Amino acid sequence: MEGSGPDEAAPRAIRIFAAFLRLGLTAFGGPAMVAYIGRMAVERRRWLDERTFRDGVALVQAVPGATAMQMAAYVGLKSRGVRGALAAYAGFGLPAFLLMLLFSVLYSGTRHLPVATALFTGLQVIVVAIVASATWSFGRDSLKTVRAGAIAAIAATLLWFGVSPFLVIAGAGAAGLLLYASAPAGRVPAFHASRARLWPALMLVALVAAALTALFIVNRPRFDLAALMLRIDLFAFGGGFASLPLMLFEIVKVRGWMSSNTFMDGIALGQVTPGPIVMTTTFVGYLVYGLSGAVIATLAIFTPSFLIMVIVTPFYDRLKSAAWFARATRGILASFVGLLFYVMVKFALAVPWDLPRALLGAAALAALLKKVDILYVVLAGAALSLLLFR
Numbered sequence: 001m002e003g004s005g006p007d008e009a010a011p012r013a014i015r016i017f018a019a020f021l022r023l024g025l026t027a028f029g030g031p032a033m034v035a036y037i038g039r040m041a042v043e044r045r046r047w048l049d050e051r052t053f054r055d056g057v058a059l060v061q062a063v064p065g066a067t068a069m070q071m072a073a074y075v076g077l078k079s080r081g082v083r084g085a086l087a088a089y090a091g092f093g094l095p096a097f098l099l100m101l102l103f104s105v106l107y108s109g110t111r112h113l114p115v116a117t118a119l120f121t122g123l124q125v126i127v128v129a130i131v132a133s134a135t136w137s138f139g140r141d142s143l144k145t146v147r148a149g150a151i152a153a154i155a156a157t158l159l160w161f162g163v164s165p166f167l168v169i170a171g172a173g174a175a176g177l178l179l180y181a182s183a184p185a186g187r188v189p190a191f192h193a194s195r196a197r198l199w200p201a202l203m204l205v206a207l208v209a210a211a212l213t214a215l216f217i218v219n220r221p222r223f224d225l226a227a228l229m230l231r232i233d234l235f236a237f238g239g240g241f242a243s244l245p246l247m248l249f250e251i252v253k254v255r256g257w258m259s260s261n262t263f264m265d266g267i268a269l270g271q272v273t274p275g276p277i278v279m280t281t282t283f284v285g286y287l288v289y290g291l292s293g294a295v296i297a298t299l300a301i302f303t304p305s306f307l308i309m310v311i312v313t314p315f316y317d318r319l320k321s322a323a324w325f326a327r328a329t330r331g332i333l334a335s336f337v338g339l340l341f342y343v344m345v346k347f348a349l350a351v352p353w354d355l356p357r358a359l360l361g362a363a364a365l366a367a368l369l370k371k372v373d374i375l376y377v378v379l380a381g382a383a384l385s386l387l388l389f390r
Helices: 013-025 032-044 049-064 067-110 114-142 144-161 165-179 194-216 220-232 240-254 262-271 276-321 325-351 355-368 374-388
Strands: none
Touching: 013 032, 013 067, 032 049, 032 067, 049 067, 049 276, 067 114, 067 194, 067 262, 067 276, 114 220, 114 240, 114 262, 114 325, 114 355, 114 374, 144 165, 144 325, 165 240, 165 325, 194 220, 194 276, 220 240, 220 276, 240 262, 240 276, 240 325, 262 276, 262 325, 262 374, 355 374
16 A cells, blocks of 8 residues: 555555545535545544645546545545545545435425525525636636636637537647647656556446446436436536536536526535535436436446546556646636636526625625635525525
């Protein structure tokens, strides 16, 4: 095992599961949880050393998927192989899934009550502020050149005119390869991963393929749900927020499974549960196909990024040194600024603005830009909504 410490040289999978389950119960703040994972895995448990952990932090920025979930998988993988990765992933995500499932059930039965209507009237404004804050954060980090700004603007324009975001992202990757071709290429080290390290990952891929084949045969509509979530996760570079444009386009615009307002309600519920924002897929799956839909959608939205983490980790030294990968990633991350801007505009247009809503939205955005914890912003917004909109 790489990076282990003297206290627990090879922690059992059940101990990894229990440790991440404990973390998952309070996993508010999305990517901010990476620091807490580091304290647990490096300082307290000593499962990894600091350098190995830092390599993981860099790696999760370069592959698709929710950042904190990917970091949990990385720690489990380095500590106990694929079994450890599965244990960490399951433990960290289980509390968020169960809470979101509970909220989805309650939402289905109460959303037309006056108190629920008032609550979500305000929370939809908070969601606009959350996406605006995420757009600003993405833009500050990714739009540092005119070329990046042009990619973002073109991405937003193409999505507005109905081009699939999957094609937009693929095009942005190709644009990155062309526009950043002058970036220096590092020396690519030799690859030394053994076949034994890749075999468990290949077995997982085969298992997922078999499950999808069985679902296709038994229930085509639920297979389509799973296939959509798999595709969304596969393209969600840059963390959980990167999945929002893909979900909005496919779920609301293409398939019409729900309105923009209902989708915004799901995002709001996701912000008062621990775990990544992509847990909104539990809400989507439940509203479309009930309990089975919630389970299928949730498993599917995390499967590709988990498999990529397991497969790519042995290649990390080559990946981080590959100039082509860095150039394509720069283009993709720039496009997500444009895609998030599109989401912000679409959500804002779905809100019937008046003075109370405008003031609530401005206050929420100001708080988020001042780094106030997103959970506190949502809870305060919920309380104000009950006062303002009943």
